[in-house]
Amino acid sequence: MGKYFGTDGFRGEANVKLTADHAFRVGRYLGWYYGRDHKAKIVIGKDTRRSSYMFEYALAAGLTASGADAYLLHVTTTPSVSYVVRTEDFDCGIMISASHNPFNDNGIKVLNENGQKISADIEARIEAYLDGEIEELPLATGEDIGCTVDFASGRNRYIGHLISIPCHDFKNIKVGLDCSNGSSSAIAKSVFDALRAKTYVINNEPNGTNINRGCGSTHIEVLRQFVVDKGLDIGFAYDGDADRCIAVDHHGNIIDGDKIMYVCGKYLREKGQLNGNTVVTTVMSNLGLYKSLEREGIDYEQTAVGDKYVAENMMENNYSIGGEQSGHIIFSRYSATGDGILTSLMIMEACVDQKATLCDLAKEMKVYPQLLRNVRVSDKKTALENEKVKAAIEAAAEALGDDGRILVRESGTEPLIRVMVEAGTDDLCHKYVDSVVDVMEAEGLVAE
Known part of the structure; x- marks a missing residue:
């Protein structure tokens, strides 16, 4: 974690x-x-926040x-920037967005030539320049000064790429889309319309100012009601x-990232x-996903929290699918990063090809009750290294055995210890979360 760049770029108000x-x-x-050593080509995309224009x-x-040419995709999605960088011979890409955060926040996410987040080494060099630790860079002059290029055509090629992926069309399937008043507003409907869905x-x-406000993937209840009504x-x-x-099935049941990975995997x-x-x-996926994958004879690996990992x-291992419970799903055959619209197309493909509803495909995975409590502490390291904690x-881990699990980790951005328990019942989750938090309080580790 750097001074400015976190796991998802440079983000803040x-x-x-x-x-x-x-x-x-x-x-x-x-x-x-x-x-x-050459004239750089760098592509920029942005979401719909008011401040995105300023940052663009x-x-x-x-x-x-500095002498680079800046190609402007205008309002588009993060995965479209990743796609364009990989396929159009750009040196890197920049996405201006704070993802699911409220509109007053924004962020700068830099992608390398492979469409993936840049290395921590380059982030550290940018931070050193921001803090004046690197001498001032030369300004381009004369014909070496860069120019901006309208590159809306790049976004259109990305839309064509998405439309080309499914092997089936979605004729007469009634599909609801909640675009969160964000980047997908410019893309998602045209993709589903082209695939003949009733959108x-x-x-x-x-x-x-209305991006993510009471809508989108962080307010799934809105789409649930819309689908049912x-x-x-x-x-x-x-x-x-x-x-x-x-995703939401026709009954209004929520299909989160874990269930999506099960269905698509x-x-x-x-x-x-x-x-x-x-x-x-990631380590935060539900125990029910692991049990279901084991039942199906499918292996799994766990990483630290963050789609970057x-x-x-x-x-590194040429795997096909991975992701997070929050809905960041990566299909490596088609994308180098999480892609919400692509994910929805892959779910549709699984349903159409198997002539099944999403409800039928997802109900095979039992979700274990999960409780996460954020504990504000005076010092994260001291709290985690306390012998009684x-x-x-x-x-707790011994008592839960194979029918549950406990995960205690520090927040990467706040003075918090996150205590998470999964178990067969809500009561057991509360019991074992409390058993750890109570010790933290008794040891004087919890901040006032």
């Missing part, structure tokens, strides 16, 4: 933690770094001042930059497309 000057200097560094122009100014869309009228066959909700997808295995017979998850594991965690 616009013009408070993340300013236009930051964006300009990020552009200056990237334009110089990638243009040391600031980044473009920094890039061109019903909500929250696709962004105004700069309209009698739709299936529904998909995206987050602000559309790299996440949460099993389908890929049946099609002979599950490389290594393995699904990649899932992607790294998949790339460690003993309480070990005692």
Whole structure:
């Protein structure tokens, strides 16, 4: 974790933690770094936040001042930037978005030439430049100054890519889409319409301040109600930059990332497309997913929390599918990053090909009750290394055995210890979370 860059880029409240000057200097560094031996080409996408325009122009100014050409995709999704970088010979890509955060936040996410998040080493160099630890970079002059290029055509090619993926069309299937008043508003409906679905869309009228507000994948209850009220066959909700997808079946049941990985992982295995017979998850996936995969004879691997770590594991081992409970799902055959719209197409493909409803496919996975409590502490390291706390965690793990689990970890961005328990009942979850938190309080580790 760096000073500015976390697991999902440089993110914070616009013009408070993340300013236009930051964006300009990020552009200056990237334009110089990638243009040391040739004229750099860097593509920029943005979501629908009001501040995204400010950051787009600031980044473009920094890039061109360092001699790079800035190609503007305008309002688009994070996975579309990843796709364009990989297929259009760009040096890197930049997405301006704070994902599922409220509109007043924003972020700068940098992707390498493979469409994946840049290395921690490059992030550290950018941070050093932001803090003045690197000498000022030379400005391009004369014909070496960069230019901006309208590149909306790149987004259109991405849409064509999505439409080409399913082997079946979705004729007469009634599909609900919640676009979260974000990036997918410009893309999702046209994809489903082209595949002949009967498409019903909500929250696709962004105004700069309504992104993620009471809608999208973080407010799935809105789509649930819409699907049930309209009698739709299936529904998909995206987050602000559309790299996440949460689904809803025709009964209004929520199909989160874990269930999506189960449904799609099993389908890929049946099609002979599950490389290594393995699904990649994070440590926060539900125990029910692991039990279900084991029952089906499918292996799994666990990474630290963050789709970045899932992607790294998949790339190293050539695995086909991985993701997070939150709906970041990566299908490596088609994408280098989580892609909400792609995920919804893969779910549709599994349902159509198997002539089954999403309800039928997902009900095979039992979800274990899960309780997560965030405990504010004075010092995270001290709390985790306390001998009585460690003993309480070990005692809970032993008592839960194979029918549950406890996970205690520190937050990467806040002074919090996250205590999570999965067990057969809600009462057991509360019992064993309390058994650890009570020791933290008794040891004086909890902040006032």
